[in-house]
Amino acid sequence: MKINRFVSIPWHLIFIATIFILIFPIIFAVGSSFKSLQDAYNNVLNIIPIQPTLENYQIFFNSLPAIQITVNTFIIAAVVTIFKVITSFLAAYAFVYFQFRGKTVLYFLLISTIFIPFTVTMIPNYLIISKIGLTDSIWGVILPQLADALGIFLMRQSMKTIPMSLIEVAQLDNLSHVQIMRDIVLPLIKPAVTSTGIWFFISSWNEYVWPVLILKTTDNFTLPLALQMYISSEGGTNFTVAMAVSVITMIIPLALYLAFQRYIVGTFTSSGIK
Amino acid sequence: MSALTTGVKRFNRENWKAYFLLFPSLLIFAFFMFWPFIYTIYLSFFDWNMISPTKEFVGLQNYIDILTDPKSYNIFGNTFIYIAILLVLNCVVPYVFAFVIDMVLKRFKGFYKGALFMPAFISLVVGSILFTWILNPVSGPVAIILGWFGLEMPIWSKMDGWVIFVLSLITSWKVFGYNFIVLYASINGISRELIEAARLDQVPLWRIFFQIVLPMSSATGIYVFIITIVQGLQYVFTPIKVITQGGPNYASSNAIYHAYHEAFVLYRTGHSAALSILTMVIFLVLLFIEIKFVERGIYYEN
Amino acid sequence: MKEIRFENVWKSYGKTEVVKGLNFTIKEGERLILLGPSGCGKSTTLRMIAGLEEITSGELYMNDRVVNDVPSGKRDVAMVFQNYALYPHMNVVDNITYGLRVQKVPRSETRNRLDAALKMLKLEGYENRLPKDLSGGQRQRVALARAVVKKSNYFLLDEPLSNLDAQLRVSARKELVKIHELYRQTIVYVTHDQIEAMTVGDRIALMNEGKLQMLDTPENVYHRPANIFTAKFIGSPPTNVVEVTYLDGKIMFGNQSFQLSPMWVKQVEQSKTSKVAFGIRPEHLEINKTANKNTLKGTVKYVENQGNSYGVYVDLQGDEVIALSESKYWSQGETVYLKPFMNHIHLFNCETTNSIGYPAELDQEETTLERVLIHE
């Protein structure tokens, strides 16, 4: 395809500008997190700190149980991810490789929950968690997050791309379902499973709405909740500390993304959503 | 052995395995999705403050309250403004971007894809805080640069209209990349021969977009349209909660935030439940209209 | 007995009936070809044998047992799929031996079978390649090897060669026959290609619209088609079949008539049919520029180059028939005279579309049993 330069150059400019707008806040946060408050106010446009300091990080670690908070966030995200990957995989497998009564209805029912606003289930979930005494605990944060049909949807999509004849060959060899899952289906959709897992991990890591309702004491906080403590609408005196906490909150998701970028973009663009 | 019994027997023998595999998911969904859903409908007919041991049955009063309160119209109005802005920023723009990157440009495609998707991985609380500072009307970098040109930054968090626009921008920063990648996937799946043939016939780009790409990716287009509305409004919750708490005077509140506000700030579970149900019904109606409307021209990929 | 028997087997998907009452037996150790146009239910039939599709009604016997409810893995069946169905993430060796490992076949035995299969199918040197790094022919052979090492008593193949080019297909056919002579499994082989059916099959089961049309040797399917469908389906260009009237030993084509030989007259009289369909293969229809005794007059519509001969389309009073000729000098609109070879005609009952049978005298004529060359 031949494309006129007059067409492509303006587009390149638009994309670069967009990417600048999208990425600038990240760079800005990293820069500011190493500035003293005064430096941050006086040299707003100097992204690179004149006198780099770790003071902001120290304040965070001294004033809050920062390590505990990071560990909490990690545990919640890890448990949610492992659980959702496993249950979604099993459910997707059932939907793809079994014929059973009520299959279509059940699938539709599960998938339609993706489109239910969280406020519809928010109050009863809160009541359930209080009732079983899990308020202000990481399990109270974990449980309701597990009801998520996105994984079932994504994994079913990618399982459907496996030719049925591969499964039939396995059936002729008298393989059990466990063997088919382990030796055939899982290896073949590994990229999709990994990407879905990373997506789950990051969504849970970043989750804010539900933890904010459930968690009360700082010892149980997650990173987004800790971050929220440094907010005041005017920017406030804790602004550079907030930037440091932001950096800590962002670092794992960004590292995961950069490490698995090709994988993730590949999965989302190939198995995709259809 | 008759045909029927053979079939049914076979059917049932495998049946239990499928339910066994589905069991963990169904259990979780039953407790944290289906039961809460039903219980919210139930609560919407009661007056209850979440603490008192008794609930008072009020029939449709909660719904009537909401539908007669002028504030509700304010909030539904806001909700539609949010939807409109989010649709432009997270549906229309990524559609065009995905088309251009996939079919018009030849270079830097990988870089653009990777960079545009990146913010999708970052917490919206982080995003809210970063933008609060970057868009700080007095001392933020944007205000300073505008100052060079003698322009003054509006105090957006205190101004009707502006506040919704900025909060939508912040949300778009996060949501944009996911929608873009999904749309890109769909457009990338369209047969190249078709596009090549159109180009050989000198069909202009905008026509290719409207007459080939749009119809052929419409199933994904509808999906993105729906999640932009449904999930976009939920994502906006975070910046509202973090930055404005719905203010000034409900000017930035939307239906989702307000349902939260009713439940956990004002402790009026009945109002909150009724509002949530109404919101969902409005979503459903929107989806229904959209699907009906587009169905004629729809083209399902695979 | 490692035979397979269908007893009134039906298969439907919801309301669509795909296989309608199959009744036949596949003999132990034979190569049976399931042949028919695409969509006629061949794959469905094969997959019912494999246990991959449920049987809607009727009984399927394998080894003298009803197997309707026996799962695939317990049917002693190996299958080769049209798309080969190789595991993309396993190399050649793993693809071939994975099933054996799961079945807990002893290591040394697995090794022996693998080596034999690799050698026979010329796959040595490719052991560690992934399917994506193999050519179509090699993939096909890996699929074959994987099925062979199972040493199953039943060997099912669903259009195994249809993704290969013409030359590879010829050699693969030979390979397959070679394997069979070695192991003597009961083979059921699905194809829509009649050349493949003729060359590979001991017997051919011809299907159409879910029904068995004919089950016999390739010779009989070709020379003694049991019905109009079989006559038309086998051979290229297809058999000419024209509805005619039988009157006093004569076949009436409109106002022309054609005298049948006494043995045919007897055959028709016996069958008591008056509305008959007359069938003749293009290669058994002589075309001449001059009239002769017992010929039919027609006009040339057009001529088609068939490679080694020319197909001449002739209008015979409204019916179109094809005759094969060595010569290409036929011009459109020209009047020609057609002479069917009396020993090679086929007569069918118009109502039932079934053959009225063949005169016993024909069996003595060795010409009919000579294997006819079919052009690819």
Ligand SMILES: Nc1ncnc2c1ncn2[C@@H]1O[C@H](COP(=O)(O)OP(=O)(O)O)[C@@H](O)[C@H]1O
């Ligand atoms: N799962 C199915 N659901 C509905 N119809 C089917 C299904 N599988 C096959 N068919 C139909 O059954 C008929 C026979 O299919 P098949 O056995 O694959 O034909 P063949 O192998 O002879 O080409 C076809 O018309 C096909 O459309």
Ligand SMILES: [Mg+2]
């Ligand atoms: Mg088939």
